[in-house]
Amino acid sequence: MNRIPRQVIFLAIPALLFLLPWWVLVYTTTSGAACWALSALFVLGYIGLPAAMFTGHGPKQSDTAALIGDTGLGVMWVLFTWSAIGAVARTVLILAGVDDPARSRIVTLGVLVISAALVAWGIYEARRIPRVLTVDVTIPKLAPGLDGLRVVVVTDTHYAATDRLRWSERVVEVVNAQKPDIACHAGDLADGSVVKRRAQVDPLGKVEATLGRFYITGNHEYFGDAPGWIEHMAGLGWQPLHNQHEILTRDGDRLVMAGIDDPTGVALTGHGPNLPAALSGADPELPVILLAHQPKQITDAVEHGVALQISGHTHGGQIWPFRYLVLLDQPVVAGLSRHGATQLYTSRGTGFWGPQLRVFAPSEITVLVLRSPELAGTAA
Numbered sequence: 001m002n003r004i005p006r007q008v009i010f011l012a013i014p015a016l017l018f019l020l021p022w023w024v025l026v027y028t029t030t031s032g033a034a035c036w037a038l039s040a041l042f043v044l045g046y047i048g049l050p051a052a053m054f055t056g057h058g059p060k061q062s063d064t065a066a067l068i069g070d071t072g073l074g075v076m077w078v079l080f081t082w083s084a085i086g087a088v089a090r091t092v093l094i095l096a097g098v099d100d101p102a103r104s105r106i107v108t109l110g111v112l113v114i115s116a117a118l119v120a121w122g123i124y125e126a127r128r129i130p131r132v133l134t135v136d137v138t139i140p141k142l143a144p145g146l147d148g149l150r151v152v153v154v155t156d157t158h159y160a161a162t163d164r165l166r167w168s169e170r171v172v173e174v175v176n177a178q179k180p181d182i183a184c185h186a187g188d189l190a191d192g193s194v195v196k197r198r199a200q201v202d203p204l205g206k207v208e209a210t211l212g213r214f215y216i217t218g219n220h221e222y223f224g225d226a227p228g229w230i231e232h233m234a235g236l237g238w239q240p241l242h243n244q245h246e247i248l249t250r251d252g253d254r255l256v257m258a259g260i261d262d263p264t265g266v267a268l269t270g271h272g273p274n275l276p277a278a279l280s281g282a283d284p285e286l287p288v289i290l291l292a293h294q295p296k297q298i299t300d301a302v303e304h305g306v307a308l309q310i311s312g313h314t315h316g317g318q319i320w321p322f323r324y325l326v327l328l329d330q331p332v333v334a335g336l337s338r339h340g341a342t343q344l345y346t347s348r349g350t351g352f353w354g355p356q357l358r359v360f361a362p363s364e365i366t367v368l369v370l371r372s373p374e375l376a377g378t379a380a
Contacts (some may be wrong), residue, residue, distance in 0.1 A: 002364050011050060017076040020045045021083040024111060029104040035264070049073065056161070061192065063161035070161070074355020077319055078122070079115045086111040106124050122319065122357030129170045130350050130363035132178065135336055137343060138371045139307045141287040145251030147372035151289070152209070154365055155186035155312030156349030158220065162356060168203040171350060173367065176208050178367050183209035183250070185238065186312040186347065187218025187262060187293035194228040205236035207351035211248045213238040214257060218293040218313065219264040219269075220353070227269060241291055243274040256282045258306075259291035275300045289370075293328045295346045302342045309344045310368070316348030316361035323361065334361075 017139050026038045049072045056066025069156050087105045090110045093103045142149075152175050159168070175183060183203070189199040207213055215238040239246060241259020248257050258278045265271030279288065287307040292298075294313045301309040316334040317323025323333045331339075332346045 013044055014049045014076070016220060017049075017080045018042050019075075020087070021079045021111075024083040024086050024306070028090070029101075029108050031283070045072070045076070049076065056337050061196075061227070061315060066161040070354040071356065073372060074122070074319060074357040075115075075119055077322070078118050078357070078359065079111070080220075081321060082111045082115045082118075103176065110329055116200045118359050119357065122359040125358040125362055126356045127164075127167070128363070129167065129174060130365045132174065132367060133364045134367040135345065136346065136368060136369045136371055137308060137336065138373055139255075139287050139289075139343075140341070140373060141285065142255065142273045142372045143253030144372050144374050145253030146255055146370060147209075147256075147375045149181045149250065149370040151182045151184060151310070151368040151370060152365065153184045153186060153310055153312075153345075153347055153368060154181035154350040155184075155293075155347045156188040156218070156315055156353065157185070157190065157201075157351040158349075158353045159190035159351070160192060160353075163200065164204070164351070165200050165362065168200050168290050172203045172206050174365055176206070178365070180207075180209040180367075181211045181250070181319040182257065182289075183207050184291055184309055184310060185213075185215045185233075186291050187216050188220045188312065188353070189215070189218065189229055189348075191220050191224065193225050194232050198232060201232065204233075207238075211250065212246065212257070214246070214259060214291060215240050216259040216291045216293060217242070217265060219262045219263050222262060222264040222268060222271070226244070239283060241278070242271075243278045245278055245288075247282070249284070254283075254286055256286045256288040257291075258282070258288055260297065273297060273300070275304050275306075279304060282296070285356055289330040295332045295344060298331060298342065298344050300341050301344075302340045305377065306342050307369075308370075310347070311344065312347045312349050314346060314348070315353065315358075318349075318359075319355065319357050320360035322374065 020044045052065045052069030055062050056069045090107045203282050214232045217226050243260050245256050245258035247254055260273040260275050260278050261271050288300055290306045290309045292309050295311045298309055314326050314333050326333050334348045335345050337344050347366050
């Protein structure tokens with residue numbers, strides 16, 4: 001893939017997204033003037049989508065173009081997916097002896113109705129206030145004084161072209177209603193500069209947590225202004241964990257709260273994940289809770305005896321069936337998993353990236369309730 005020019009990939013992906021729906025919905029279904037007119041519409045879409053994506057996310061950073069391009073990308077992914085399923089259904093109908101034009105009409109109607117319904121539902125799911133998901137996690141070596149500690153996680157808010165100021169304020173209200181002891185933002189805070197996105201981010205300054213608020217960088221900060229966002233979050237009262245840790249104490253018992261940079265940060269001097277540095281000076285007998293944006297960073301966490309890693313990045317796939325492509329790069333898409341002695345919680349994310357759709361991958365605000373093995377009656 002590294003040997004293929006980026007321009008070729010940039011044009012080949014939308015070509016694939018448009019070609020299959022064109023074949024299923026136009027070529028096999030229409031003829032004459034209707035076929036030519038609809039084909040011209042698909043060609044215009046194929047030209048317009050890359051143009052809008054480049055204008056929106058390239059040097060010009062046009063929010064209007066980004067909204068058009070991102071929405072178009074999401075719609076075409078849904079249409080592509082169900083056109084593929086429609087092609088299979090078409091083969092089944094052929095084997096069942098169903099002739100045209102009934103066969104093509106059944107497939108076309110099914111693909112269009114299902115795609116339209118999923119797009120409408122996906123937009124609703126993406127823009128709604130996330131549901132609260134509560135998960136108990138038993139942590140080896142967690143002292144009784146820390147039992148019941150509530151860690152509230154938001155991640156992948158991706159404040160961007162869509163103005164979500166009111167959404168951001170509502171998310172903060174929901175987070176505070178969970179009465180967090182610890183609040184975490186596990187990266188991918190915003191897309192764009194601090195100047196363009198700070199209004200949407202600033203409500204996070206009202207999050208309340210008795211033991212602290214902690215933030216790490218995700219890969220998207222490094223596509224923009226990671227140092228600027230680190231400084232801005234610090235100004236809002238959040239503690240950036242830039243390859244470092246803090247010792248948290250309650251009722252005389254302690255744990256280590258650590259955070260590392262996203263791997264994308266290696267392109268920036270002084271950034272990039274460094275878990276040994278993050279844990280330097282920490283008591284090895286204390287349990288470590290680690291913020292690491294990508295689930296695949298679990299490899300280092302296991303090697304360094306981390307008790308629990310908290311990640312985001314995957315969005316749970318965001319638009320089905322993209323989750324299966326995510327698994328080519330990440331070990332887990334969502335939920336609590338165990339990797340040797342280390343547990344990993346992967347959030348589906350609080351916001352969305354790009355297409356404002358979530359299909360079979362609902363957003364979440366996560367409450368991780370830490371449990372002491374002593375009180376749970378299990379061995380550490």
